[in-house]
Amino acid sequence: MEKQKGHVLVVSYPAQGHINPLLQFAKCLASKGLKASFATTRYTVNSINAHGIDVLPISDGFDEGGFKQALSLEAYLESFRIIGSKTLTELIHSLEASTLPINCLVCDSLLPWGLEVATSLGILSVVFLTNSVSVCLIYSQIDLGLLPLSVKPENVPVLLPGLPPLGHGDMPSFMEPPNIYLTAIMEMFASLDQNDFVLANTFQKLEMRSRQTQNMEAAYVNPGAASAQNGSTVCPKLVVYVSFGSMARISANQVEQIAYGLIDTKLSFLWVVREHENKTIPSEFLNRLDSRVGLLVLWCNQLDVLANRAVGCFLTHCGWNSTLEALSLGVPVVAVPQWNDQPMNAKFIEEVWKVGVRGKKDGGGIVRKEEVKR
Missing domain, CATH: 3.40.50.2000 (Glycogen Phosphorylase B;)
Structure with a gap:
């Protein structure tokens, strides 16, 4: 068997909708013969069962209770930024003497500080977009100054290349400032081109029009639903x-x-x-x-x-x-x-x-x- 040459660490925001695609991606990498590990917060890591990859903890500063332990979402995200980047750096350092040190960091798009960690350690930085390419197109247009941060009801429909006409109720809710999640998202887009690679959790044919109008190059990596079973003892479609x-x-x-x-x-x-x-x-x-x-x-x-x-x-x-x-x-x-x-x-x-x-x-x-x- 060909010797493994890479070790990818995939880091997820500690919410199920983020953990699922990133964990599945790590498993896909491992199935191709690449060494892949997965990391998220200590409070969350014990609830994750993953065969074939190592699941490693980092800290968000709230190891006993996660989100619920924080006084506010703002306090949580700021703590995760400071303590998360520190403990992630320590984790990567701890594996430097191993036979397969980490040489590529894949970070959830809600963790923009992952780029700083990868850059400081001299390893590859990859951002994993957890939204659709179409939604990312909205944020990209805001970052470029082509779309206002808050779209008023009287300024619809919003007409953007690659997207259908969008009403006020069709826009991402994070676009109503102030929103702490929006701050993290826009920080990620502001530094997007500094990453070595950008991965999108989607299918190429599904969002071809949106992709063709994007100002970024992204690889499509959605693994699909191949692991699901298809059997039933009940009448179909009822x-x-x-x-x-x-x-x-x-x-x-x-x-x-x-x-x-x-x-x-x-x-x-x-x-x-x-x-x-x-x-x-x-x-x-x-x-x-x-x-x-x-x-x-x-x-x-x-x-x-x-x-x-x-x-x-x-x-x-x-x-x-x-x-x-x-x-x-x-x-x-x-x-x-x-x-x-x-x-x-x-x-x-x-x-x-x-x-x-x-x-x-x-x-x-x-x-x-x-x-x-x-």
Whole structure:
């Protein structure tokens, strides 16, 4: 066997929507015979199971509680910048005497300080874009001064090369300053060309028009959904799968409308309800719930569920990972976007790729049960 010559360290922001694609990328590198390791915060690292790669801890300064331990998001990100860059540097130094020292650092696009670490150590720096290329095109236009930071309702539609006409409700929610995430994103774009490589978590054919108008060169690296199983003992296409990811905060009113909308469809459904959402589920809904028709779970393997022939529809927040998985497995989407890049992903699902419909919101920003049923 040819001797391994490289050791790549992949570093992720400690949120599930970031960990999943970056961890999958590290596994793909390892499957090609390259030494790959994965790093994230100490609080998060113990919950990660990864075969074939080393999972290593760095510190965000909140080793006992992560986000919840910080007084604010601003305090968390600043601590992660200072302590994270220090402990990441120490980690890379600790492996210098090994047979395979780290010579390439791949960092989550939400960790712009990774470039400084790589540069100071004289190793390759790679940024991994966790949003779609289309969303990145928006941020790129802001960085170039071609699009204002905050788009006012009277200045729509926004017309940009490679994108469909965008309404105010289609734009990434981070564009409403002040936003601490936007600060990190724009810092990353300001130094993007200083990285040795840029990787985009997408498919070339999916976003060809957006890529052709980008002012950056990026390689497409989405590994797809090849690991999912495809079997079922249930009649095909009769189950609605419902999940809103790990970070989206769904209001109690919206949860209630989804619950009664699902009941009214008279279709079978599987709904992932996170622990903090349990108390928002209406008791009347639970009393009406027949476990032979509807099932509420705290967690499931989303790829396996979407690959199951019984699933005919995915009611989703349209996080980018969920969007890619639905597209990869050919599952129609009912889009109920909440924040961040999700409104723009929903726009593409309905109007560009035409693989689903977007739930229409009422004046209070809620998708009503009648709309869910429709």
